[in-house]
Amino acid sequence: MNVKRKRKVFKILFITILLLVVLYFILVNFLVSAALVPSFMRKLESFQRITDESYAAQVQTSDIQVTRQLALNHTNEWLEAVDSQTISAVTDDGYTLIAKEFISQDDNANNHKWALVLHGYTGWKEEMYPFACWYHEQGYRVIVPDLRCQGESEGDFIGMGWTDHYDCNLWINYILSQDEDACIVIHGQSMGAATALMMTSEDDLSDHVAAVVADSSYTDAYSMFGDKVKEWFYLPAFPLVDSARLVLRLRGGYDLMDASALDAVAKSNTPTLFIHGAADAMISVQMSKDLHDAATCENELLIIDGAGHAQAQDKDPEAYYETIREFLDKYSQ
Numbered sequence: 001m002n003v004k005r006k007r008k009v010f011k012i013l014f015i016t017i018l019l020l021v022v023l024y025f026i027l028v029n030f031l032v033s034a035a036l037v038p039s040f041m042r043k044l045e046s047f048q049r050i051t052d053e054s055y056a057a058q059v060q061t062s063d064i065q066v067t068r069q070l071a072l073n074h075t076n077e078w079l080e081a082v083d084s085q086t087i088s089a090v091t092d093d094g095y096t097l098i099a100k101e102f103i104s105q106d107d108n109a110n111n112h113k114w115a116l117v118l119h120g121y122t123g124w125k126e127e128m129y130p131f132a133c134w135y136h137e138q139g140y141r142v143i144v145p146d147l148r149c150q151g152e153s154e155g156d157f158i159g160m161g162w163t164d165h166y167d168c169n170l171w172i173n174y175i176l177s178q179d180e181d182a183c184i185v186i187h188g189q190s191m192g193a194a195t196a197l198m199m200t201s202e203d204d205l206s207d208h209v210a211a212v213v214a215d216s217s218y219t220d221a222y223s224m225f226g227d228k229v230k231e232w233f234y235l236p237a238f239p240l241v242d243s244a245r246l247v248l249r250l251r252g253g254y255d256l257m258d259a260s261a262l263d264a265v266a267k268s269n270t271p272t273l274f275i276h277g278a279a280d281a282m283i284s285v286q287m288s289k290d291l292h293d294a295a296t297c298e299n300e301l302l303i304i305d306g307a308g309h310a311q312a313q314d315k316d317p318e319a320y321y322e323t324i325r326e327f328l329d330k331y332s333q
Contacts, residue, residue: 277307
């Protein structure tokens with residue numbers, strides 16, 4: 001092969017490799033947007049597909065459905081009577097976050113109980129209102145936010161708990177501005193639970209945060225992203241997840257590896273109740289077991305047999321809420 005032909009072959013090979021690299025990073029950008037940018041997800045209809053697939057993966061027994069409907073009916077009655085207001089806060093990077101505050105009717109001047117209730121991935125504050133209702137009926141004043149980029153809150157990327165655990169300090173600050181003696185419980189579900197756990201690892205977390213209830217948390221966002229790339233997009237986790245880390249750092253400003261509830265609980269001093277459904281097909285119950293084992297704080301683990309993802313309160317509401325009540329009686333008075 002002469003020199004001229006060799007150069008031509010090399011040029012074709014170089015262009016081919018370059019095109020493959022460009023196409024690969026287009027794919028990675030697409031995956032990041034399809035999993036973490038709700039506006040893009042809606043255009044692709046992936047938001048609805050993920051919602052439908054998540055619902056299909058739930059346990060559909062009649063007892064869960066009946067209990068869920070009863071809880072929704074009770075919550076709707078409560079919403080008609082409760083005193084509430086919409087509040088907002090602005091993040092350090094300029095996004096406006098929205099929350100609903102439910103004001104306690106307890107006239108006891110010594111009542112300083114507050115609950116911050118956090119929803120999950122692709123969720124919104126309204127789906128957490130049954131929990132807000134329960135806390136309110138226990139005498140708590142309750143804040144239920146839309147996490148960034150979801151519901152009414154602004155943002156570019158779902159934070160997988162990492163950006164959220166910084167954002168939620170805005171709500172802690174708001175609570176303390178209203179009540180300097182506040183005793184705060186953070187109750188999170190799924191990604192909201194991981195957010196709450198990440199908050200407990202920070203040195204500057206307010207001493208007024210007395211306890212965390214972490215329902216159906218994952219151990220870390222890196223593992224979850226890998227699982228969902230395979231489950232939702234039928235693609236291999238390696239090397240896509242590591243490439244997504246790079247793209248997300250450039251576009252979203254955070255690293256999936258940082259979003260680790262497992263690392264957080266190993267540093268936490270905040271009493272934590274871990275809850276999980278034994279039949280969870282979205283986030284393995286083993287993740288809550290791993291979190292429980294790794295936690296250095298005072299902690300307990302409740303596993304509800306027959307409950308799917310975030311269904312523990314509907315499968316066995318008596319065990320769910322009584323365990324929370326007893327836990328908070330010990331650690332948040």
